[in-house]
Amino acid sequence: MNTQKTSVAIRDLGLSFGSVNVLNRLNLDIYQGEFLVLLGSSGCGKSTLLNCIAGLLDVTEGQIFIQGKNVTWAQPSERGIGMVFQSYALYPQMTVKGNLSFGLKNQRMAKAEIKERVARAAEVLQIEPLLKRKPAALSGGQRQRVAIGRALVRDVDVFLFDEPLSNLDAKLRTDLRVELKRLHQQLGNTMIYVTHDQVEAMTLADRIAIMKDGVMQQLADPNTIYSKPCNKYVADFIGSPSMNFFRGDITNNAFTLGEKTVDLVGYDFKAQYSGGAWFGIRPEHVCVAEQAKSCDFNAQVVVDIVEPMGSDTLVWTTLAGEPFRFRIEGQTDMKHGDTVTVGFNVARASLFDVDNEVRV
Template identity: 50%
Template sequence: MASLELVDVSKRYGRTEAVRNVSLSVGDGEFLVLVGPSGCGKSTLLNLIAGLEHASSGEIRIDARRVNEVHPKDRDIAMVFQSYALYPNMNVERNITFGLRARGVPKAQRDTALRKVASLLQIEPLLERKPAELSGGQRQRVAMGRAMVRDPSIFLFDEPLSNLDAKLRLEMRTEIKRLHQRLGTSAVYVTHDQIEAMTLATRIAVMRDGVLQQCADPRTVFESPANLFVADFIGSPSMNFVPATLVQQDGSLGVHLPRQGDAALYVPLPQAPARYADWLGRDVVFGVRPEHLAALRPGEPALPARAVLECRVDVVEPTGTDTMVFFPLGAVEMVARIDAQAAVRPGELLRLAIDAARTSLFDPRTGQRI
């Protein structure tokens, strides 16, 4: 195992800055996921770590050793690509052991490493097949085997599941997590899929336009996003955002949410942090995740310190495990994730309890979490 550290790393292509002053670290055995929309710089950052690109500034350190000028083959890193990058004229066995043979590893040692990896990935019956004879999932296993057989100190994954169908992607995601738990090797994984990020990572690094927005464990990123971008990108469906005003009522802090034709809805903020007091009377952005809007049965009271929002249902989307309900709140379209057993139809009135203790407030000017 090894540690990885990036210190103020930037990459420029002429006047375009693809990565800007990124600093982060990966501890021994950690699984860091770089996530963000297309073009945010996450694959460029992975290539910088691998040595496939050279940093314009900053330092890349592996086990506290600067590796900016170290050749990719000497960084003790193995990379799994999106395209698998298998040699079509070689069978699975030769694809997996190609790197070992190129470095002159003795045959007995190669065979031992091959057997170990093939058993771990359950691809022993495939060793004599060519890549064209394999399914997408089998090819991905072979690509992973080629990386694993080197026993590297750090694994790099560049969107390895993006070419697979939804069912196989789920299976391979579980397989990658299981393998990481067994091997304990440090890993950096790039994806644009925030569900992959949430399920695989020990920590998530969210990027936008080459800039690191937040790096934290999945729960922190989900429940305490650093800004509006992170709150919107992480979560499916993403967080609801409503323009609001921070007020004080009955000695407690809360927000007023605008409603068309009605008085503003007051939402108390129990256990509001002391810093909220600086925003009293000012405009904020109120954020609440769909999971934190609970449908109430007719006549059912809400728990204390929870505001009740009465809305008219616009669209209902059953997903099997739960139901998405879309409705307007003032000029904003909202979505709630409610129990699949709740009988809700478009046009009906629905009462929702807001779990105010799990909401967020953002600065409408900067987008930063308050």
């Protein structure tokens, strides 16, 4: 990531359809060469934001700058962006070559230049043998590559991706994800990527912006988002299976968890806090058996359901009257009805204020 130079800047952006506010005074700075992922569940406004940046939707208020230029009122084609859609949106009646050169022809570019650019993009994406084919004769992965190529030939500063991998099967998605990352390293362009898939977000992003109801919840690198979520929504959204939550009170630097108390000495408080709180701990941060004994907190639980997944195993139990999941290594002989000792360190936990659900 380049440290300072801003590529895309969004200032007080707002968008409403009638009385519905889809985006609410949004501010966002995206650095040159950064891979930013907009993450959120459906209907959170992430695609809308991307469409606003692309110029496909007119904003109700605020400004958008791309490469220092105010493009708030500019046409999509004048903004220096390329966009890749979830449905690929290839022109079905044109060949791959026609698809790639359509945008360039609209710019009235010289034929030789078009040819050169198409050839270069085809080489980067390894789609040279497909140039004469129609989109209908391509597989999903090939179509997506052509769609990326269409953005690539235009030699733009900013790439916009609108859930580009959601229509592909699981294996292909994993392959293309890696390829996208490689492409980003190779090209060094600014990329803004919309997805609802947290794995894509975690693996691809330099920074993740988590959105909910048109408001940015947290903007940080994947590691911070994962280990120090700024509120309960983010904590719950990131991680699969999601975080275990317990409702309780913090008094004298200790959390009451059912009949037990958890000593919070190891927890990195933002400020001194006492009162109602949510205590959250990720399933993968729970220790079992011998390891659990050396943790800040431990307890006995009865195994309810065991879900072996090969590389690891997910165990469902109940702790202090709440469902409690934890993840252990793949090979285990744990079964329904067993009693095990579980424990965790408070340094890995997250605490949220009950009233506003903000991290404390």
